[in-house]
Amino acid sequence: MTDVAIPVEHAPAEHHEAGHASSLGLSNTKLAFWLFLGSECLLFGALISTYLLSVGNFVGQVVAGNPRVVSTMPAEIMNEIAEKGTVNGFFDIPFTSASSFILLMSSLTMVLAHKAVTESNYRASKIWLSATALLGATFISGQVYEFTVFYREGLYYDGNLFGSAFYTLTGFHGAHVTIGILMLVALLIMAFKGKLQADRAETVEIIGLYWHFVDVVWVLIFTVVYLIP
Amino acid sequence: MAHTAHDNEHGAHPTEKQYWMVFVILVLFTAVEVAWSFMGFEGAVLVVPLLVMMTIKFFLVAGAFMHLYFDLKLLNGRLFTWAFAGAIVLAGAVYAAVIASFRFNI
Numbered sequence: 001m002t003d004v005a006i007p008v009e010h011a012p013a014e015h016h017e018a019g020h021a022s023s024l025g026l027s028n029t030k031l032a033f034w035l036f037l038g039s040e041c042l043l044f045g046a047l048i049s050t051y052l053l054s055v056g057n058f059v060g061q062v063v064a065g066n067p068r069v070v071s072t073m074p075a076e077i078m079n080e081i082a083e084k085g086t087v088n089g090f091f092d093i094p095f096t097s098a099s100s101f102i103l104l105m106s107s108l109t110m111v112l113a114h115k116a117v118t119e120s121n122y123r124a125s126k127i128w129l130s131a132t133a134l135l136g137a138t139f140i141s142g143q144v145y146e147f148t149v150f151y152r153e154g155l156y157y158d159g160n161l162f163g164s165a166f167y168t169l170t171g172f173h174g175a176h177v178t179i180g181i182l183m184l185v186a187l188l189i190m191a192f193k194g195k196l197q198a199d200r201a202e203t204v205e206i207i208g209l210y211w212h213f214v215d216v217v218w219v220l221i222f223t224v225v226y227l228i229p
Numbered sequence: 230m231a232h233t234a235h236d237n238e239h240g241a242h243p244t245e246k247q248y249w250m251v252f253v254i255l256v257l258f259t260a261v262e263v264a265w266s267f268m269g270f271e272g273a274v275l276v277v278p279l280l281v282m283m284t285i286k287f288f289l290v291a292g293a294f295m296h297l298y299f300d301l302k303l304l305n306g307r308l309f310t311w312a313f314a315g316a317i318v319l320a321g322a323v324y325a326a327v328i329a330s331f332r333f334n335i
Contacts, residue, residue, distance in 0.1 A: 026300060045324060053331050097263045101256060108252040111294050115245060205296070212294045216287055222259075223283040227266040228276055 033206050037213050040176075044217050047169045048224060054165035055087055072159030086229035087162055090155070092146070093226060099142040100222050103177075106135035107215040110208045118201045125204075126191045132211065133184040136177055143174045166225070173221060176214045183207045243293055251293045258282045 061069045062082045071078055080089050113128035147167070155163045187207060190196040196204070243251070262282050266275070292298035297313075 030300075041320070045320070049324065049328060052328060056331075093263060093266065097259065100259055104252065104255050104259065107290060107294050108248060111243075111248050112245065115242070115248070209295055212290055215294075216290045219283060219286045219290065223262060223279050227262060227279055 027202060029202065030206060030209075033209055037209065040213060040217075044172070044220075047172055048220065051165040051169045051225060054161040058161040059085060059087060069160070072156050072163075073154040077153065084229075088226070088229045090150070090153075091226050092149070095142070095146065096222065096226050099139055099146075100218065102135050102139050102142070103215050103218050106132045106139070107212050109135060110211045114201065114204045114208045117196060117204045118198060120198045122191065122194075122196070125196065126188065129184055129188050129191060133181050133188065136181045136184065136211075140174060140177055140181070143170065143177075169221065169225065173214070173217055176217070180207075180211050180214055183210065242296055242299055248293070251289055255286055255289055258286050 058069070059081060062071075062078060063085050065082070077090065081087055109128045109131040113125050113132060116122070116125035116128055147170075150163075150166075155166070157163055157167045184207065187196060187204060190200070262279055265278055265282075
């Protein structure tokens with residue numbers, strides 16, 4: 001490096017120690033992370049497909065009045081499913097809508113945290129990272145509450161096909177959110193130790209990619225599982 | 230706003246105001262989705278608009294928040310843009326075919 005001041009516009013990308021830009025223009029770390037997210041798409045694609053097929057099968061059997069259908073849910077709920085031909089009456093849509101809003105909000109705070117780090121606004125980055133982690137924790141609390149309510153209403157993991165598919169899909173998503181929160185907490189610890197400088201912007205961006213992916217998956221789950229009968 | 234080195238390397242990412250706008254659009258679409266599901270529609274009238282709004286939300290998050298729109302431009306390319314779009318279309322087609330094969334007992 002020379003002693004000559006270099007305008008920011010022409011400064012070398014010295015802060016990208018996490019991954020050097022490849023000939024494609026993006027760092028290998030980021031490209032690798034996109035590949036990882038591709039594999040996650042396959043996982044959630046399989047889980048969503050399994051949910052649709054399992055619930056379709058379950059509802060079909062209930063509507064057809066198959067006496068061999070095993071379910072731990074109360075008779076009145078089973079009658080409602082048989083009558084309406086859908087399990088959607090089981091869901092609390094206003095509550096889940098609020099959860100969706102919280103997760104969307106957390107995506108916004110995540111991009112604002114990344115932007116703050118790139119602009120070396122470290123106070124703002126701590127605030128936005130904390131907000132993202134708190135919103136994620138609120139979403140998870142909502143999911144735990146929802147699971148508790150469903151359990152009390154007789155929807156067990158091993159109670160019927162609907163329960164197994166529902167808890168597996170939403171549980172996997174919840175586990176991903178929880179892992180995201182842990183990564184955010186790790187970032188916050190770095191930030192408070194003063195180790196989250198602009199040279200770590202790509203680390204924040206990659207954790208942000210993970211967080212937004214979790215949000216995107218919820219966008220799909222919310223519509224396909226909760227809204228579409 | 231000052232141009233940062235990061236912006237140079239990663240293309241021009243959205244401004245804070247644009248991020249807020251995307252968020253507001255996402256919330257509006259979510260509100261319309263929920264309202265639509267309570268309007269008592271059935272069949273395609275219910276499902277198709279919900280799927281369209283879901284797809285728009287998907288691409289808004291992936292394009293703006295995940296910087297995919299800007300990164301694809303940076304990857305030089307039409308080739309990568311088309312490869313990515315092709316992969317999404319292919320995945321969607323395979324997904325639909327598998328679901329259809331179960332639905333219609335093919």
